[in-house]
Amino acid sequence: MEEFFQFLWTGVTIGSTYAVVALGFVTIYSVSRVVNLAQGEFVMLGGMLLYTLLEAGLPLWAAAVSTVLLVALLGFLIEWGLVRRAGNADELSLIILTIGASIFLRGVASMIWGKDAVKVSSFTGDDPLMLGPVPVTPQTLWIVGTVLVLVILLYLFLEKTLTGKAFQAVASNRTAARLMGIRPLRMSALSFVISGVLGAAAGIVISPVLYPAYDVGTLLGVKGFSAAILGGLGNPAGAVTGGVLMGVMESFGAGYVDSGMKDAIVFAIVLIALLIRPQGLFGEKSVGKGGL
Amino acid sequence: MRALGLFTLVVLLFPWLTDSSYLLTVATFTGIYAIVAVGLGLLMGYAGQISLGQAAFFGIGAYTSAVLSVKAGFSPWLGMVAGMILPGLVAFLLGRTLSRLRGYYLAMATLAFGIGIHVLLNEWTSLTGGASGLYGIMKPELLGLKIKTGIPYYYFVWFFALLAVFMTLNIARHRIGRALSSIHGSEAASAAMGVAIGKHKMQAFVFSAMLAGLAGALFAHMGYSLSPETFGLSTSILFVTMVVLGGMRSVWGAVVGAILISSIRVGVKFLGEEIPGITSEFELVLFGLILMLVVLFLPRGLVPELKERFQNRWRKPKAALAAGSEKEGSACDIRSSV
Numbered sequence: 001m002e003e004f005f006q007f008l009w010t011g012v013t014i015g016s017t018y019a020v021v022a023l024g025f026v027t028i029y030s031v032s033r034v035v036n037l038a039q040g041e042f043v044m045l046g047g048m049l050l051y052t053l054l055e056a057g058l059p060l061w062a063a064a065v066s067t068v069l070l071v072a073l074l075g076f077l078i079e080w081g082l083v084r085r086a087g088n089a090d091e092l093s094l095i096i097l098t099i100g101a102s103i104f105l106r107g108v109a110s111m112i113w114g115k116d117a118v119k120v121s122s123f124t125g126d127d128p129l130m131l132g133p134v135p136v137t138p139q140t141l142w143i144v145g146t147v148l149v150l151v152i153l154l155y156l157f158l159e160k161t162l163t164g165k166a167f168q169a170v171a172s173n174r175t176a177a178r179l180m181g182i183r184p185l186r187m188s189a190l191s192f193v194i195s196g197v198l199g200a201a202a203g204i205v206i207s208p209v210l211y212p213a214y215d216v217g218t219l220l221g222v223k224g225f226s227a228a229i230l231g232g233l234g235n236p237a238g239a240v241t242g243g244v245l246m247g248v249m250e251s252f253g254a255g256y257v258d259s260g261m262k263d264a265i266v267f268a269i270v271l272i273a274l275l276i277r278p279q280g281l282f283g284e285k286s287v288g289k290g291g292l
Numbered sequence: 293m294r295a296l297g298l299f300t301l302v303v304l305l306f307p308w309l310t311d312s313s314y315l316l317t318v319a320t321f322t323g324i325y326a327i328v329a330v331g332l333g334l335l336m337g338y339a340g341q342i343s344l345g346q347a348a349f350f351g352i353g354a355y356t357s358a359v360l361s362v363k364a365g366f367s368p369w370l371g372m373v374a375g376m377i378l379p380g381l382v383a384f385l386l387g388r389t390l391s392r393l394r395g396y397y398l399a400m401a402t403l404a405f406g407i408g409i410h411v412l413l414n415e416w417t418s419l420t421g422g423a424s425g426l427y428g429i430m431k432p433e434l435l436g437l438k439i440k441t442g443i444p445y446y447y448f449v450w451f452f453a454l455l456a457v458f459m460t461l462n463i464a465r466h467r468i469g470r471a472l473s474s475i476h477g478s479e480a481a482s483a484a485m486g487v488a489i490g491k492h493k494m495q496a497f498v499f500s501a502m503l504a505g506l507a508g509a510l511f512a513h514m515g516y517s518l519s520p521e522t523f524g525l526s527t528s529i530l531f532v533t534m535v536v537l538g539g540m541r542s543v544w545g546a547v548v549g550a551i552l553i554s555s556i557r558v559g560v561k562f563l564g565e566e567i568p569g570i571t572s573e574f575e576l577v578l579f580g581l582i583l584m585l586v587v588l589f590l591p592r593g594l595v596p597e598l599k600e601r602f603q604n605r606w607r608k609p610k611a612a613l614a615a616g617s618e619k620e621g622s623a624c625d626i627r628s629s630v
Contacts, residue, residue, distance in 0.1 A: 035396045082588070086587060089591065092340060096342070096583055096586075097583070099529065099532070100581070100587065103576045103579055104577055104579075104583075105580070106573075106580075107575070107579075110576065111574065111577065222400075222404065226400065260414065263411050264407075264411040267404040267407060267408045270404060271405070274397065275389055
């Protein structure tokens with residue numbers, strides 16, 4: 001039984017990071033109808049930049065804040081320099097564009113940091129705490145706590161601020177929002193900045209557990225996207241649920257089935273879920289018929 | 293078809309132009325990549341579907357043929373046939389299951405499928421030899437002679453590559469190609485005109501998977517061993533980059549893309565020997581740049597853009613066109629959309 005809770009907690013921890021990546025996807029998609037496949041690279045850069053700034057002797061809080069700001073700026077640049085320039089390109093071109101951005105960032109990271117993973121020490125030591133009957137490391141509490149705070153902040157932003165309302169207006173009806181004096185392009189840029197912040201924050205808190213390397217973004221991005229789709233693209237609550245679900249499935253798959261097969265298990269489940277409900281668990285609109 | 297003739301001549305002459313065995317190996321790989329690229333180009337440019345898991349079909353083809361020859365002692369020729377059929381079958385089943393998905397969802401599903409197959413190749417140790425791979429793969433024989441690595445294998449691969457180009461050109465120019473083009477243009481309009489959208493997309497998907505499988509089988513028998521890292525996501529992206537750079541809506545574009553990307557990789561390798569900072573990962577930077585720049589500045593890809601400029605420069609007076617001159621577009625005798 002204790003084993004079960006151990007796996008569950010591990011799953012919730014990993015799942016929280018997927019949830020944040022999924023939130024980033026959904027934030028951008030709802031406003032600009034773009035799936036930013038470079039989302040995983042935001043997480044990777046969060047970990048790598050934190051490592052570098054800590055090595056340079058900055059205190060943890062300063063390194064974390066600077067990292068978030070840098071990645072947010074990168075998010076803005078991707079929107080302003082690439083997505084906006086692509087204008088009315090079709091879905092296929094936008095997918096290719098963001099894949100290009102993603103492997104470009106991966107290549108640059110490998111040239112800066114090399115191929116080996118870097119090590120960031122835990123924020124508050126490694127002595128296990130008791131969470132009910134289960135011993136957990138403090139870092140996992142940092143991860144889950146940070147994700148909770150991010151989700152609450154995003155909710156407050158969307159629901160309680162004027163900018164957040166404008167943001168939602170663009171997501172629900174671009175033309176009407178424009179007629180009301182909201183600038184969709186600004187909101188689009190903002191959505192990329194928000195995802196940059198989300199990705200970097202996730203990258204920062206998981207870095208002591210993950211050992212970031214230049215290529216960790218790929219799988220994080222794919223899983224975050226799967227989580228977003230599983231929850232129904234365009235639905236923040238669904239994205240978080242989807243992410244946590246995926247993490248738990250992965251952890252149980254690794255613990256009870258086979259650790260090497262865990263990714264294959266997760267994707268198989270996502271594929272099956274999509275076949276049963278193509279619009280996702282909390283589906284937004286119809287996905288459209290006539291794929292292949 | 294004149295372009296095909298010219299190109300065949302270049303392919304035939306290439307081994308006489310270089311005495312470097314390294315370049316010959318690269319040219320052989322280019323042939324293998326070109327086979328995958330023309331299939332993927334048909335899928336992307338004509339059916340408007342992106343596959344981010346093409347390396348999986350490439351891998352299924354390679355492993356099918358290698359496992360049959362290493363573990364069951366089958367002739368590589370039979371292995372190659374099986375290496376085409378199995379990926380085609382997998383694509384058919386996958387396409388059937390994914391027929392309700394579109395756009396981003398489909399891109400995601402092919403990506404997940406690619407990663408899943410890559411994991412399987414790594415983990416199914418009893419069959420694939422796991423991460424360390426398979427050893428002792430035989431060479432195919434022709435008329436009782438082994439097709440050795442080097443010039444014989446180069447011609448062997450390019451024979452199939454030219455065949456693949458020829459077949460794809462025919463598909464792209466005829467009914468299926470036109471139907472697929474119309475789908476890429478507007479699905480609703482095509483459906484209204486009675487085009488069987490689902491059927492044609494499925495055909496393109498299965499065809500591209502079969503070509504990738506054939507290329508995989510050729511890849512497997514070229515060397516002595518096979519390991520899973522060749523068949524990961526980066527290889528899938530490599531294929532997509534070839535198609536995007538050359539031009540999605542052009543069969544020749546895919547071939548040119550395969551040649552250019554292979555050349556860039558050779559360039560990076562040589563630069564890496566001179567400059568310590570340039571590792572194989574530098575390729576990622578270049579491919580990323582290529583993908584972004586092509587989408588922004590050459591949305592149709594190199595070959596269609598260059599062809600248009602070339603034709604505009606040599607545009608004939610209308611009278612000559614009306615007379616139906618046979619020489620029109622002699623440089624590449626390709627209809628407007630191919």
